[in-house]
Amino acid sequence: xxxxxxxxxxxxxxxxxxxxxxxxxxxxxxxxxxxxxxxxxxxxxxxxxxxxxxxxxxxxxxxxxxxxxxxxxxxxxxxxxxxxxxxxxxxxxxxxxxxxxxxxxxxxxxxxxxxxxxxxxxxxxxxxxxxxxxxxxxxxxxxxxxxxxxxxxxxxxxxxxxxxxxxxxxxxxxxxxxxxxxxxxxxxxxxxxxxxxxxxxxxxxxxxxxxxxxxxxxxxxxxxxxxxxxxxxxxxxxxxxxxxxxxxxxxxxxxxxxxxxxxxxxxxxxxxxxxxxxxxxxxxxxxxxxxxxxxxxxxxxxxxxxxxxxxxxxxxxxxxxxxxxxxxxxxxxxxxxxxxxxxxxxxxxxxxxxxxxxxxxxxxxxxxxxxxxxxxxxxxxxxxxxxxxxxxxxxxxxxxxxxxxxxxxxxxxxxxxxx
Numbered sequence: 001x002x003x004x005x006x007x008x009x010x011x012x013x014x015x016x017x018x019x020x021x022x023x024x025x026x027x028x029x030x031x032x033x034x035x036x037x038x039x040x041x042x043x044x045x046x047x048x049x050x051x052x053x054x055x056x057x058x059x060x061x062x063x064x065x066x067x068x069x070x071x072x073x074x075x076x077x078x079x080x081x082x083x084x085x086x087x088x089x090x091x092x093x094x095x096x097x098x099x100x101x102x103x104x105x106x107x108x109x110x111x112x113x114x115x116x117x118x119x120x121x122x123x124x125x126x127x128x129x130x131x132x133x134x135x136x137x138x139x140x141x142x143x144x145x146x147x148x149x150x151x152x153x154x155x156x157x158x159x160x161x162x163x164x165x166x167x168x169x170x171x172x173x174x175x176x177x178x179x180x181x182x183x184x185x186x187x188x189x190x191x192x193x194x195x196x197x198x199x200x201x202x203x204x205x206x207x208x209x210x211x212x213x214x215x216x217x218x219x220x221x222x223x224x225x226x227x228x229x230x231x232x233x234x235x236x237x238x239x240x241x242x243x244x245x246x247x248x249x250x251x252x253x254x255x256x257x258x259x260x261x262x263x264x265x266x267x268x269x270x271x272x273x274x275x276x277x278x279x280x281x282x283x284x285x286x287x288x289x290x291x292x293x294x295x296x297x298x299x300x301x302x303x304x305x306x307x308x309x310x311x312x313x314x315x316x317x318x319x320x321x322x323x324x325x326x327x328x329x330x331x332x333x334x335x336x337x338x339x340x341x342x343x344x345x346x347x348x349x350x351x352x353x354x355x356x357x358x359x360x361x362x363x364x365x366x367x368x369x370x371x372x373x374x375x376x377x378x379x380x381x382x383x384x385x386x387x388x389x390x391x392x393x394x395x396x397x398x399x400x401x402x403x404x405x406x407x408x409x410x411x412x413x414x415x416x417x418x419x
Contacts, residue, residue: 020345027349028356031388034295035357036364038384039375041291043186045263046380050126050182050191054262056092057125058223058231059190060085060238061265063257065212070251075218077210078203084245085221085259088237090230095122097199098219102171106157113154115171116193117201125224126191132165133180140179141198148176149196151184153372171195186373190222190262211247212255223259235259263287295388343393350389354382 047054060081064073081096097118104111120138128135132155136147148169155164155178168175176197185192199219225234238259245255258268267287354377361375377385 031353184372346393
């Protein structure tokens with residue numbers, strides 16, 4: 001029976017080629033747009049190396065601290081992470097890092113390099129593939145040695161096609177010896193850089209003790225928990241710890257923020273800080289709900305247009321419907337047929353949309369819109385395409401099918417609709 005329905009749906013689509021073409025254009029372009037966005041979100045939700053431990057990673061980044069007449073929103077200083085965050089339970093690896101920039105002149109060409117200053121544990125949390133050498137160690141960090149890991153692009157800038165291991169690069173007023181080279185990392189990720197340096201190099205006793213405010217610069221921490229089940233308890237422990245923070249300045253009294261996943265931090269950045277100090281941690285759910293809502297809303301307009309086209313198509317097929325009803329076809333069977341016809345059309349449009357989306361994603365990758373990120377349609381995104389096609393087909397097919405099922409036999413045979 002299903003095979004007969006599918007064959008009939010295919011013949012109907014071939015019979016009305018112009019209608020099919022117009023519908024496919026609208027469906028494929030709408031779904032292609034959704035898939036491009038879905039692929040970019042998927043890339044950040046399920047990233048490649050060095051983020052393959054992401055399900056066990058948490059981050060502490062921007063926080064809000066308040067006093068009686070003073071509020072600051074910034075990244076905390078080294079002392080907050082070292083004294084308070086490091087002591088949270090169920091931590092397998094803990095890393096403190098900060099960012100800075102350098103202006104360098106490799107081969108006489110001006111280049112602005114992003115430097116990520118990290119400790120030895122950073123290389124245990126993030127699983128880099130090394131093209132040359134290895135990571136610097138915690139001993140290198142503790143002894144404040146001028147060593148560096150560079151990206152593939154940085155190696156190319158300074159040394160062309162030559163190996164970089166053991167050579168030195170000038171950054172600021174110092175020379176750093178290259179101990180490792182890693183592949184380029186997408187700039188939107190929390191471990192990306194042009195060069196990685198020991199975080200201790202510019203640390204002083206004052207900056208080691210600083211909590212929030214002042215002139216010591218901001219730091220973030222990356223946490224790797226032992227098991228995925230430890231994520232929520234650690235987040236709860238983080239919130240319980242915040243009231244115990246003792247500031248180095250009397251201007252600040254309390255601190256607010258989250259210890260969250262990358263997606264939760266994006267949600268916090270998108271929605272901003274909750275100045276009413278209600279429950280933290282809902283930003284990811286709100287952002288996910290917003291993304292899903294926007295996706296459905298984006299599909300709604302073309303779905304409404306397709307509904308109107310389908311209703312017109314049903315009017316033209318009134319005589320056919322009347323004949324089928326006269327020979328015993330039930331309303332339910334006709335509804336199934338029309339919904340299935342629409343699903344075949346939308347799934348076909350989804351397949352075309354995937355091809356369009358893959359081409360657009362390759363173009364985005366080649367243009368470097370997000371530097372060093374490589375986007376493509378994988379199995380998960382293909383699943384999103386199938387689900388979107390089915391939702392699109394149901395949204396645009398149920399109402400016309402219901403209207404068709406109410407056509408009286410006599411009026412249908414006359415070619416009219418007085419349902």
